[in-house]
Amino acid sequence: MANPLRILAVAAVPLVLTALACLGQEGGAKATSAADVSDDPVSSVLPERVATGAAARGEPSQGRSLSQPMPWGGERIVPFGQVLDRQAAKAESLADRATRRVFDGAPPVMPHSERFGEGSKTCLDCHTEGMTIGDRVAHPMSHAPYASCTQCHVESENRDLPPAAAVDTGFEGWRLKRAKIERPAGMPPAIPHDLRMRNRCLACHGEHGYPGMRTSHPERAVCVQCHVPETAER
């Protein structure tokens, strides 16, 4: 039988969080006005938010162009102050990923020639930390390094040989389907995908990852401290 006082105390925490979240969610792209904070004892002690970039222009952030600063870049962050609706951007990133993977979890094909480096040795030059040059992104590896990259990752098309005639197939690769997940703002979402070969989170969710999947807090190093897998182990 749980201690009632303890339940109350524990229950209070999400209440407070929810309250804060509600206040912040309306924030969106607009700076909070004095009127909004005046009634609320909590936010009056929190630092004021200054919007820049897309936020300053009153535009919803697409999270797409790499040349634009992140919507919250350079400013002080209000905890739970802003939850961006990035479903469209996320869907675009997921679709982008899917074009290179025969099913969710398969090793991606390389969209460039194998000769970008010489076989496996120079893959690591770009794909260890990852890099962004202009609008080309080399994602970091999502898994610990193996020695023989080309064993699993082949070219999307062989640029040295006459191209293949189109190949039809009835194979429909599995794609992870996720509903829009309702959660109180600020709660770290669970990891909806398998962690096999995907245990270096910043590969997709970091600076050189996918725009629509970018984490708001890349500086926090131990992702799995807060984000746990949703899927059961096979």
Add this chain to the structure above:
Amino acid sequence: MQLDRRSFVKSAAMAAAVSAAGGKPGALSALTASSPRDVTWDKAPCRFCGTGCHVQVGVEDGKVVAITGDERADVNKGLLCVKGYNVGGILYGPDRLTTPLLRKNGRLQPISWDEALDVVAERILADPEGFAIYGSGQWTIPEGYACQKLIKGGLSNNNIDPNARLCMASAVTGFLATYGVDEPASCYEDFDDCDVLILWGNNMAEMHPVLFSRVLDRKHRGASVRIIDIGTRRTRTSDFADRYLEFEPHTDQLLLNGIAHLLLADDAWNKDFVEKHCAFRKNTEPLSLFGEPMSFDEYRAALAEYTPERVAAQSGVSIDDLRMLAGLFADPELRITSTWCMGVNQHTRGTAVNTQIHAVHLLSGHFGRPGDGPTSLTGQPSACGTVREVGTLAHALPGGRLVAKDAHRADVEKLWNLPAGRINKVPGTHTVAMWDQFCRPKKDGGDVSTIWVQVTNPGQSLPNTNRLFFPKDDLDEKFLIVSDVYPTVTTELADLVLPSAMWVEKNGIFGNSERRTQQWFKQVEPPGDARDDVWQVIAVARRLYDAGFDGMRDKDGDFLFTIRDGDGREVPVWEWERYYDVNVDRELFEEYRAFTRMKHKDLAPYDEYVAARGLRWPVVQDAEGSWHETQWRFAEGLDPYVAEGAGFQFYHSTSKDDRAQIWFHPYTPPPESPDDEFPLWLSTGRVLEQWHTATMTGRVPQLQQAMPSAYLEMNRADAAERGIQNGDRVIVRSRRGETELPVWIDGRGEPPRGSVFVPFFDETQLINRVTLDATCPISKQPDYKKCAVQVTKPGV
């Protein structure tokens, strides 16, 4: 998101409820997310190479939708190669064969299974001695076993031979000649323990990628492993190697004799090991598998002429490099693993080279401890499990027995409950001879009149197909039956095509390179009217039985394929609707197990394999009833059949004294070498993305796009001399045939001057019209790696 007061209270309450229940943040999302559609997962070995990786197959709505590497599998520990990741896609090419087809008026027309089975039975009854089965190292164990029983036990006909004759026959004869019993003594754990990995003419990075990664990843994590690639052209493997030694084609024989010579000259052979556990052997005239004894002094004298100077001059490997190799073998502390595959096996002296590799290891004592020993790698997923162990070869019987031995035939007749004398004692025709006879009129000695091909594509993969396959087109008296899954070069000339179930569309059992027998269950339905190959064989046998053919009855008059359910009632498994009433695989496997004890290749009960990710034979039961696999054979403490105190015991020794044989073979030049008219060596082989004749992988978009067509690899200088540029189309021609290909210079492989390479996967550019069908005289395996060609631009 604007929260009105009511929603706020509601979500706050939810949050409180979750916290009170001790729920994690993720739990909340589970309450509101829609549940994913159901994907069920089950294990299977990969359909492709002899490595035998285990995969987990994800099935949803009756289709394979995803593949992952099986993390609990010892072989691959969750890693796959690009073919493995795409193995789910091989089932779904749009032109799967789904109905039996009979050629009428030149065109294949759909017919019923009833009619198809009648056709097969009629052909057999019309000429039972002229009937032959051409099978495969990609047969499951029950498939090969059923064909063995049908043809050898039923038709008293030994004309059954597999495509593995083209890939592993020389490895088999090499093992038999050395140890008296087939298959490696070692296992994959050697890759985790070796200090040196020597590759004898095999492109392991592309052909056994997951095994190669086992060594590479150790190296890259800082382990001290040296990789030495000994080959006739630079490949991806060479890029990963510490040393690449290039040798003149066919001179692998010289290199090995050269190393043995140096070991003796430097007094560096392992005297203790040789004295206790080895004997010496030489060829007889005519050549035979078991040869005759020779003394150590004779052996030393025979090697005298293989001085470093001579070997270096002829092979192109420097004296320093030779000494380096010999120096490695001379070091008793080093753990040296040698691997080889087609470079050594597809060789007109393949048996010899195989025994020479074993000999160098035995002579230097690099044998029988983890990381130390010769490990022949198998190409196909079940050349070991099916062909070599079930004995689906023209001269063999299950469990390492031979048709020519009275005692072995009696053994098999007893186990199959056959009347004495049912099994024919004359070996049948091996692959090259079988197709030679098939492609020749009966009046000219073409005794083979009907071939039933299963799970292989000889029209594309036989050597010299202008002689061994395409003449079938003009021979109406010959009948070709093909059980396959897609249209192929072979079905182009087939008279009857039978649609087959594939991989996880049926139950199955494979056996990989390290003696690991691996089982899987059917997970999806085959398309249309495609049916299991085992069913096809049993159904044909039943047709013959119904026609009164005596061979289909055992000694008691029972049908050869009498399968009973748990209550002892016979199940008519030849009726397709009843086939899965029982697990026919289990029934046949349990029957076959009895054969495996004689040569100590003991197999465990079927259900043990269901529970495991494969088990390596001999699998032996302990006093408590648990089954234990064997990793290293012939070594005391590791092999349950080695007597205590013996150290090593080669208990099938051909000299009957528990010793392994160190063979001497002289260098014998190849039957065809470059000359003025055909000045280049042609080698053929595979690439990572395409499996064999690409009937499966070529229908997977990702693989086909990565490797869309065959090409001719040519040395830059050779091309320049001929005015040939990268991408030009050229004709490669031998005395036997020709084909046209685009040139790829400095592509994936780099041949040296004087040689070219062509992969054989492309059905639109058939390089086997060009290759040579000369074989090793002992193993009858052809040499796909060496013949003489010219390369010219079209119109020149």
